Amino acid sequence: MEEKVYIQSLPNRLFHWSSFVMVTMLLISGFYISHPVNLGDAYDLDIAVFVQTAAAFLQSGIFFAWVYHHMVTGAYQDIRFRWRDAADFRGLLKYYFFMEKKPPVHGKYNAGQRLVYTSWFFVFIFLFITGLILYSVNFGYVLRFPVAIQKVRFYHFLGALWFLGTVPLHIYLVLTEDPAKLQAMFTGWVRR
Amino acid sequence: MLTRRQFIKTAMATTAALQLSEILIPHLAEAFIGKKKPPVIWLEMMTCTGDFLSVANTLHPDMRELLFDTIDLCYSNTAMAAEGDLAIGVLKETVEREKGEYILIAEGTVPLKAGGRYGAIGHHPDGSIFTDLEAIRFTAPKAKYIMAVGTCASFGGPYAAHPNPSGSVPVHKVVDSQVINVPGCPVHPDWVVGTLTHLLLYGVPELDAFNRPKVFFGRRIHDWCPRRQHFDNGVFATDPGEEKCTYKIGCKGPVTFVDCPTRQWIGEHNSWPVEANTPCIGCVSPDFPDGMSPFYAHLPDMNVLGLRTTADKIGKGVAAVTAAGIGTHLAASVATGRLGTTLIDGTRPKREGVNRDTRKHSKDKTREVVFLPEGKIKGINLRRYHLQGKGRIKVFINRISFFGKGKRR
Structure with missing residues (x-):
């Protein structure tokens, strides 16, 4: 009989796919706001700004629910980057650069995944704060502390670039390195 | 008598046609009937004098009304006839005589390097240099209110821009008491006269986090820009001079808080940058001009390993590096046969399933469970x-x- 292993719980899968939709929309609308091109009436800046704002609030909700879920269930232990992962990360890089035949053995996620997911956690919080500041200026300068909005705008852009660089990497690696994990992200199960 | 609420309403509703409106003048005059006119010291430090000249262009009230009916301008480098010891004497005398009574209007930055010798208002009777730093420290503590007029005095502006050879700082950095910032490069006369009027009639106006009066600097240009519809519909100018939204050629309207779209430039000569088909450069912003440049790009440049590069280039660089990295790796994976192995291996049931290996690279021999x-x-x-x-x-x-x-x- 074929044995199956349950590696992605339902909440995890829901978090993943809802974030996928939101982050995709955020990236597209965000870079469109930064570099508007003429797409006719199909997609204009007012639509992009609306999508960006709406998706940002939804994604923030998803993010904080995700954080709560990981705290309560202890699943953050699978994701956070630990110092001892640094050595594994070296081995993983060697594997990615074809200097090793096999990657280091790992738990649920490998060292590279842990590094990227942990960075996403911090970068998202950064984008959340800078995004809120940028949203607040819709109501005039209502902040109680002096902030140069132009700088905030620039750092928000840099934060988004981190996602622009790592999200394609994430997709590429899951497709080529471990498609079974992608399957598990739909069904929850992998075959043993 | 005009109440404070009515004043705010008038000041905010003021359009180009109305300016600060002549209805203000009688009230202003009324408030000082039988009283001494409030003394004002206008101190010009490291400045191009643009702010004084701009204020001299005020229409309602005009400069004559302002000088003869409203305030008692005791000292002004540009306006006064006296010079040399006579002028400096007037300054010293006014500060002593009107102690705690006068309003100090400071224009320009205060240079700090070389003991402040980069900027001076004149000489002491003994021939020694009377620096800007000395002048502001002499006049500020005894002033009733301090207004920093222009972006230089408020936030540093062009005179404190990189590399700032004179070590210039804005007024609030060298003054202990509250400084009301009225930025602008140059400042709009209405912002100065309006703030001054508020000070005279009702005291300190409501200020934002940058100590700018909210009545003029409360709302963002982008939110009441006459070209907002162009922005929303994606009608963008690609060169200055086109009658479209100037966002793509670097308009700083989305990050600039001021009432230019309705206030417009002085009186009957109505226009403002966007209406003149050039982008707003954000001259009232605290990080002007360094943070607002380049004026024709909407994000600031960045210094990467000593090379000045634009935000756009960084973005394109990240996208290119990601694409090139993935492409190269994919090609190498195909070439070495790894791709075929992982694709087949990835979906095939694994015999060894639970424990695949020991932690080889970290020299850590503890076994970690892969799947349970x-x-x-x-x-x-x-x-x-x-x-x-x-x-x-x-x-x-x-x-x-x-x-x-x-x-x-």
Whole structure:
């Protein structure tokens, strides 16, 4: 009989796919706001700004629910980057650069995944704060502390670039390195 | 008598046609009937005098009304006839005579390097240099109110821009008491006269986090821009001079808080940058001009390893590096045959399943479980992946340790 292993719980899968939709929309609308091109009436800046704002609030909700879920269930232990992962990360890089035949053995996620997911956690919080500041200026300068909005705008852009660089990497690696994990992200199960 | 609320309403509703409106003047005059006109010292430090000249262009009230009916301008480098010892004497005398009574209007930055010798207002009777730093420290403590007029005095502006050879700082950096910032490069006369009027009639106006009066600097240009519809509909100018939204050629309207779209430039010669088909450069912003440049790009440049580069180039660079990295790796994976192996291996049932290997690279021989078969899931792992109603609190307490040694399997 074929044995199956349950590696992605339902909440995890829901978090993943809802974030996928939101982050995709955020990236597209965000870079469109930064570099508007003429797409006719199909997609204009007012639509992009609306999508960006709406998706940002939804994604923030998803993010904080995700954080709560990981705290309560202890699943953050699978994701956070630990110092001892640094050595594994070296081995993983060697594997990615074809200097090793096999990657280091790992738990649920490998060292590279842990590094990227942990960075996403911090970068998202950064984008959340800078995004809120940028949203607040819709109501005039209502902040109680002096902030140069132009700088905030620039750092928000840099934060988004981190996602622009790592999200394609994430997709590429899951497709080529471990498609079974992608399957598990739909069904929850992998075959043993 | 005009109430404060009515004043704010008038000042905010003021359009180009109305300016600060002539209805203000009688009230202003009325407020000082039988009283001494409030003394004002206008101190010009490291400045191009643009702010004074701009204020001299005020229409309602005009400069004559302002000087003869409203205020008593005791000292002004540009306006006064006296010079040399006579002028400096007037300054010293006014500060002593009107102690705690006068309004100090400071224009320009205060240079600090070389003991402040980069900027001076004149000489002492003994021939020694009377620096800007000395002048502001002499006049500010005894002033009733201090207004920093123009972006230089408020935030540093062009005179404190990189590389700032004179070590210039804005007024609030060298003054202990509250400074009301009225920025602008140059400042709009209405902002100065309006703030001055508010000070005379009702005291300190409501200020934002940058100490700018909210009545003029409360709303963002972008929110009441006459070309907002062009922005929303994606009608963008690609060169200055086109009658479209100037966002793509670097308009700083979305990050600039001021009432230019309705206030417009002085009186009957109505226009303002966007209406003149050039982008707003954000001259009232605290990081003008360094943070606002380049004026024709909407994000600032960045210094990468000593090279000045634009935000756009960084973005394109990140996209290119990601694409090139993935492309190269994909090609190499195909060439070495790894791709075929991982694709087939990735979906094939694994015999070894649970424990694949030891931790070879970290020299750590402890075995880590890769996958746990469903039948064997129990204890902590069961709770981790199967959230049950009852166990939640307990699990949370068990698992609260963040960066310490978590309970590993």
